[in-house]
Amino acid sequence: MLNLSTLDQQTLLPGTKGLALTQPLQQKDIAQQHWNVLNADTSFPVAVLKQSALQHNLQWMKKFCDSMQVVLAPHGKTTMSPQLFDMQLKNGAWGITLATVNQALVAHRFGVRRVLLANQLISRSDTQAVLALMQADPAFEFFALTDSLDGVQRMAEQVQAAGLDRPLPLLVELGFVGGRTGCRNRDEALAVARAIHQSPYLQLAGIEGYEGLLVGKHRDQDLIAVRAFINDLITLTQQADNEGLFAGEQILLSAGGSAYFDLVGRGFEQTMQLSRPVTAILRSGCYVTHDHGFYHHLLQEMQTRESVVKADNLRPALEVWSIVQSRPEPDLAILMMGKRDASYDIDLPFPVKTHRPGDKSQPCDLPAGCKIEKMNDQHAYLRLPRDSAICASLQVGDLVACGISHPCTTFDKWPVILVVDDDYQVQSAVNTFF
């Protein structure tokens, strides 16, 4: 669906992270190298995506959205990978959500036809760049957010200055006190919606909110707050429609990060009497790879409240494999992996498996108590349980696989990520553009 041929045909040079190249290699020839991570044919560290888990997650989310009658505009900032965008679009995604104009330009370059910018157009140069793209490509659908009268005025002026031949479609962002962007109440949001309606350069396309920041210490309270916020979004949509503020054939109603998208889906099932059809859009991005930490726990919670999730769950697809460089103290192993290679913002990586290159067996699970206790830029400190078998056996040159917490901050460390089968045989690669 997307134009990926430039990626297949690109030449990967020696020095590309994760690959151990001595000669330039066309990316499309990766499978023919017959690399296997377990045989240490790659460089270390190396980030891998497990093909079977990816496919599972793509289908899982399609089924989830179908069952809730919502569409998906997955947040592309998670991966910034055209190949993954392509898989998501082929699996029925309505469009791709993005965070910055430059991310939108990357997506457009590879053929994404519909972008929801989950941010505002503020800077003059960025705004001009995206308006120029819309003017040059009438088939490119682009939606942005706004949360202030100032913002509406800036955008109207810039659309006028650019001479765009159609109004710019906007979603008003509703937020909450203590949150990030977004009007702090429905009255403010309605005032912004009216200002959009009144401008010939703008068009009110929908209402948007982001409930994913409501992750506090008391989940019961979080859930109450999320449900109340979703109800607020629905009430705001109804109010704006009662005033006849929406333009376009349908009304977009969007929320949903990767933590509570079940509550968003259930909330959006409420019957609304509106003047035109509603397209309810989830924007979850992390589902595609899932993780071993932050989202793993949130999805386990989701399993307790949602039957669609209970039957089956997302699977972690992203791992970073490293190699033991040193065993300098009895219960310490130093790995070739650091802040340059794996997420460290919510949790440090989780060591899950080990393997000795050349062994014919499958990787062993690491026992509980193995822990990455620190990372420097290029090193990780793996602490092993004293007197454990692994403490006695792990040696220099052994491989250690880590799961990660929060995929967004691992993706941005890898221009090329290898896609592997269940035996860690390298099948292909995906690229990222950060």
Place this chain on the structure above:
Amino acid sequence: MLNLSTLDQQTLLPGTKGLALTQPLQQKDIAQQHWNVLNADTSFPVAVLKQSALQHNLQWMKKFCDSMQVVLAPHGKTTMSPQLFDMQLKNGAWGITLATVNQALVAHRFGVRRVLLANQLISRSDTQAVLALMQADPAFEFFALTDSLDGVQRMAEQVQAAGLDRPLPLLVELGFVGGRTGCRNRDEALAVARAIHQSPYLQLAGIEGYEGLLVGKHRDQDLIAVRAFINDLITLTQQADNEGLFAGEQILLSAGGSAYFDLVGRGFEQTMQLSRPVTAILRSGCYVTHDHGFYHHLLQEMQTRESVVKADNLRPALEVWSIVQSRPEPDLAILMMGKRDASYDIDLPFPVKTHRPGDKSQPCDLPAGCKIEKMNDQHAYLRLPRDSAICASLQVGDLVACGISHPCTTFDKWPVILVVDDDYQVQSAVNTFF
């Protein structure tokens, strides 16, 4: 000195972070765009390097090394930028230190002729890649570390298997209890040195240590530990030389991160009676851009103990400029800048200046009390002092400049970084390869 023409001639595409491109642009034509950050001609966020501070820091370090009679192999993992490597080599750097084989391959691709790998060669594929390069390019000087007999044996086998026509030069790494890699005492290190000496495939080129991890809560104790560690390195060098273990025309003696390089330099001044000349090598990497946080404080401390530093100090060269997207609550501004754009591992970014695009005046310093209190992937939460003038005046579309703490984790977020003059006029760009 390096081959940078491919970088000058490369085409930057729309979507490149920091640039607001509507058309492809050859990198060499950046200056002719007459972009000024203060005029909001770039995209936001944008990372900039201040040319005058860079030049100052390069000359400062040259003077420092000359005064201490040490050479510099700056750690290239900080920037991974060929243009900055080029500036460092033109300023007299002895070589470039790197952390991984892939980093070394990148450096070699751009023409770096001497690499000190501040790590071990462990993985088979990575080792084969670097040995192939040494075999193909006899003029390429490459040194690696080792801290174990296992490691020595692995390397000897791999050099033998690769058929390298010369022995691989190694430095034995001395560490300390509670540290990272490195032999935990001189006896272990001497055993490793002897094993290298006995292998026909290896050559003992020197002794190495890294004191930069000794940053604890009590600086007085840190300084005592650093001085003792430097003395240990010197004693080990003397012992290895007494046993006739070194090969080559000189003995390399290397330590020195970016925190205590004055103590390393002073320590290395000690007279040693050795069989051949000693080359004392600092590996500091962060000096080239310095920072507004972690290293700023460490260099302020260095000023209290070292006259060379007292007279003049390093200057922060790296800033990330962002734009106010929303003022959703009275003392809160949401910036277009997040974990994708600026370091967050030691400190969150420091908001230092603000500017309203179009204003003819210089940027204003932000008052004390302005603080980035949180970052998401793509957003920063700037808290403003209540009742301050800036709290009343800062508006959507205003620019905010942030200093950073720990340059390594900002460089890795920017494939292209703009170089600006003191008026924030864009002069050129440097590239990074992570």
